Amino acid sequence: MAEQWLALVFPALAAELWNLDGCLPGVWIADSRQRVWQMDRGAESRGVQLGMSAAQARALAPELRAEQRDLERECNLLDRCAQILYAWGPQVVALQEWPHVLAVELQGNQYWRTAPQALLQAIHEFAGVHLRVHLGLAPTPLAAALLAWQGENAELHCCPAQQSFQDCWQGISLQFFPAKSTLLVRWQSLGLYSCGDCLRLDRRERALRFGPEWESFFDRLRGDRPDPRSAWPVQEEFFVSFPLLQEVSDWQGLRFPLHRAFQELRLRLRQRASTHWELLLQGRDTQYRELLQSRSPLNSAELFLQLWQERLLRRPWNFAARQLQLRALDAENWAGEQGDFWEQNLAREQRQLLDRWRARLGSDSIYRVQVRADHRPESAWQPVSPEAQDAISPLDPRPRPLWLLPKATPVSLLPVSASSDLERIEGGWWDGHDLSRDYFRWRRADGAQCWVFRDRRSGEYFLHGYFA
C-alpha cells in the first residue's frame, strides 16, 4: 500500500500569529527588501497585496500593524501543531523548502482511514478562525504540500479518486514550487505551467537549463527517490507553552489563552485524560505556579475553565504574565464517561460540585466525619476525605451529644447536682493522650443541655459538648 502524507501549509503564519485572538484590524510583515511578504485576512481586505512596498502598505491602511518576524513564536506554533499531529501519525516532518509547512505520515493509522474527519476537525480546532491552513493529501510529502498550496481554502486537497497519482502529479502547478522568482518567471515564459509540461523536456537538457537539484526534487515529488527527513522532536510530556499575545494580569485576560491551551492539550491527549493540571505563568522576572486537581478526568472545557476560575479568583497572581504553560500531570487512558441513568448523573454532578468547592475553598475545607473505634470522645471521630471508604465501627449505645467542642472549655461555676449518671472514661496511655474523666449531662441555667466532665486528676470541670 502506498504511503499517505497529509501536509499542512500555513500560508501566512508569520503574520497571523500576531492576531490569533482577532483583536487587531490586520497585520502584515515585510521582507528584507521592505516588500510585503505575508499578511493576514484583515490586511488583505484593506487592499494590501503581496510584494507591495512597505511604504505603500502603510499609506494604504495606516491602522494595520506592521510586525517583524518572530522566529521563536513561529517555531512554537509549529511545534504545538506538530505535537497534535503526533497523536495521529508516527512521523511528523517540517518541509524546509517552504517556511511553514508540516507533514504527517498517516499510512498506518486505521482511525484515519475510517474517520478522517476527526483529524481534520482537530486541525481546524487548533487553527481556529484566524490562522489559515491548507491541507493536501498525497503519497509523498512534497506532492501533498504542493496540492495543499494549490488549494484556495481549508478543505482537504488530494488527487481525484478517478485519477492515478501518475496523472495527478503531472497536473501540479509550478507556481508554488519553492524556486526563486526568476526561475518561476522563466518557466512561465517558456510555457511551462505544470510538472507534466516540465517533465516532457529531456532530462539532461532540463538539468542543464534549470539546475540539477530540480531533477532530485521531481524524483522525490513522484516518489521515485527516497525523501528522508528528520522527524520533528516529540515531547515526552503533555504540556503546552506559548507566549501571550498581550500581557495578562487578571482572569478575564487569561481565559482565552487558557481555553486555547486546554483545547490543544485535549487534541493531543485524544483517548487520554488527566485529573492533575499545573499552570505556570511567567512574568518579566517572576513566575506563578498553581495546581488543580479534579476527582474525575477533565474533558469538558467549560468545567475546566470554571474550576480554574474558582481557583485563580481566590489565589490571583499579581504581575503581568507574558508566557503561559499548561501541563497535564497524570495523563492516562480514558474511555470516556458513560451513563444516562439518574444515579450516575447524580454521582457525576456530585463529583463536579466537589471539584468546584475544592478549587475555590481548598481541599481541607471539605470533609466527612467518621466514627473511630475509640472510647475517648476526642478520638471517637475523625475527619476524612469525602471519597474515603467507611470502616464499620460498633455503635456506642450510650447517649452522646450532637455537638462536640473542638477543645473542652473550663466551666467555673457548676451546680453540684448532675442530671444524669456519671460515665467514667479512662485510658490512652498507649498514645500519650492518657485521660481520666467523669462525664455527665448538665442542664445549664439558660436551658442548654451540656456534656460536661470532671478531670479526675485536676478536679476541674470542662464543657465538652451540647445535646443540641
Next chain:
Amino acid sequence: MKTAVEELLTRHPQRLWRAQSADMAPKKHLHDPGHPDLRDLLGGWPRGAITEIHSQVEGIGELRLLLPTIAALSQQEKRWVLWCLPPYIPYAPALAAAGVRLERMLVVHPRQCQDQLWALESALRSGTCSAVLAWPPALDEATQRRLQLAAEAGNSMGFFFYQDAVSRRSSAALRLRVQPSGEQTRVQVEKRRGGTVPAVANLELPLAI
C-alpha cells in the same frame, strides 16, 4: 370552569398560594419530621424551600428537631446532607447512633462570608444535596430570595440556624423559634406558608434515638 387565578394556583402550587389557605402546600411537598407532635404542628418540613430555626441559646434541641429527618434522608436518598460552617463538630458517634449514614454527610467550612454564600447557593441549586444545614450570617432580603430560589431549583431542604432574640423579616417558607421549657423544647411557628395563626408546641426530644 376554572378562573385564570385558579388555573395558575393549580399549575404552580409551590410558587403561588392563597395566604388564607391552610392546605396550600400539598403533602407531597412536605417531608415527615419524624416527631408526632411536630407533625401535628407543622405537617412536615417544606421541600425545596428554606426553613429558619431561631434560638437564643444553642444546645436546647435545635438539632434534635431535625435528626429523624436527616437520618431518613441519608438512608433514602443518595444525595448529600450538607453541613455548611457548623459552629462545632458534628459528632459522628451520636449521628451514627441516630441512624445517619455518615458517608452521605458532608461538612464544608468556607473561610469568608462570600464563600459561604457561594457554597450555600451552589449546594442548594445543584440538586446534589437533599438537605443543607447552615449557620449563615444575617442575610439581606435579596440574598434570602436568591437562596430560596436555589433551594427550589435543586429541590433541597435548607435549614438555616440563627442565634438571636428577635427574628427579622425573611422570605423563608417556615420560621420556627426554639426555646427551652423545663426538660422539653418549646417550638413556636412564627411564619408558615398558608398558616396565619401562630402555633406552639412543647416537644419531648430524646437525647438519643
